[in-house]
Amino acid sequence: MDQRKKRKEENGTGSPAQPQLRINMPSTAKERVPSVDPYGFERSADFDYNTYEELMSEYLAILTRRSIKWSKMLQGRSRVERNLKVKRYVRKGVPNEHRALIWLAASGSQEQMEKNAGYYQSLLQAQHDPKLVEAIRTDLHRTFPDNVQFQKTANPCLQKTLYNVLVAYGHHNKAVGYCQGMNFIAGYLIIITKDEEKSFWLMEALIGRILPDYYTPAMLGLKTDQEVLGELVKVKVPAVWQAMTQHNVMWTLVVSRWFICLFIDILPVETVLRIWDCLFYEGSKILFRVALTLIHHNQDLILQARNLPDICDRFKQITKGAFVEDCHTFMQKIFKEPGSLSKATITKLREACRAKIMAEES
Missing domain, CATH: 1.10.8.270 (putative rabgap domain of human tbc1 domain family member 14 like domains)
Known part of the structure; x- marks a missing residue:
């Protein structure tokens, strides 16, 4: 296969290379797609069956390629080394049949x-x-x-x-x-x-x-990371930070559920699972990459807000629609749109924000 075509397919930007994955089904998308997704969740009344089928017909080809690569790399082993190749594979998505194994191995849970x-x-x-x-x-x-x-x-x-x-x-x-x-x-x-x-x-x-201290009674870790996100937005999406300040909107009001639920019930299931692949392998800074991408990509929409309720509404809107449903493209964006985000930067901001919160609460 032409390497450029292969890369395009891998990135989700080209046509799928396995036309045999397309199956002739009844005439309407609703008849083709089950009313319950592969994880047991019932689809909503306004679920867009046509868009879903179009998206999955391409994503299925990508998943098939990823599954073959993962199986070849693992070769039936229940262990996985931490290296750049595995990190790259995780970022491109862990097939469902290997997900539990990779989460357990990457997080140290298997060893425990x-x-x-x-x-x-x-x-x-x-x-x-x-x-x-x-x-x-x-x-x-x-x-x-x-x-x-x-x-x-x-x-x-x-x-x-x-x-x-x-x-x-x-x-x-x-x-x-x-x-x-x-x-x-x-x-x-x-x-x-x-x-x-x-x-x-x-x-x-x-x-x-x-996620230490996210779920303790004081929720200090959760409060800290919400403030860290605010500091990151101040640098990376300053116009949104100014709007939040102007309308006196606290970050906890619009992003607390993002962090405490790790995007469950916020983003589509497939997208959440791709985020969790990286969360178990790379740690909590992935949550900042996701949040920053949502804000950066939708800053024009957020900046249209004229008051506090408007801003809250915009933050709900940006977690829905085609951008977040195309999980493969979305995951590529989270490693590009926010730019550099080093562990040292996160650690430094956490120390400063935690100290500030503790001083305010004492």
């Missing part, structure tokens, strides 16, 4: 699980804190009500699996226990891993190491 054999089951068998149990049970039915796997009529119903993971984690990390938002994260992990214990150890990696 093997070192602590039997620990998860011991947490489930121990006596449980009634207050923790009550808080978790209250949120179970609120977790993905639009996902058929979490509905009580499902067999098996994933609510029981979700309950186990959250109860185990609450007793493992008593400083965090349980707080809202964790149910959605655990739910996503269960959908992908289809395994309680693996989901538990991935939770431990996310909350304990990748």
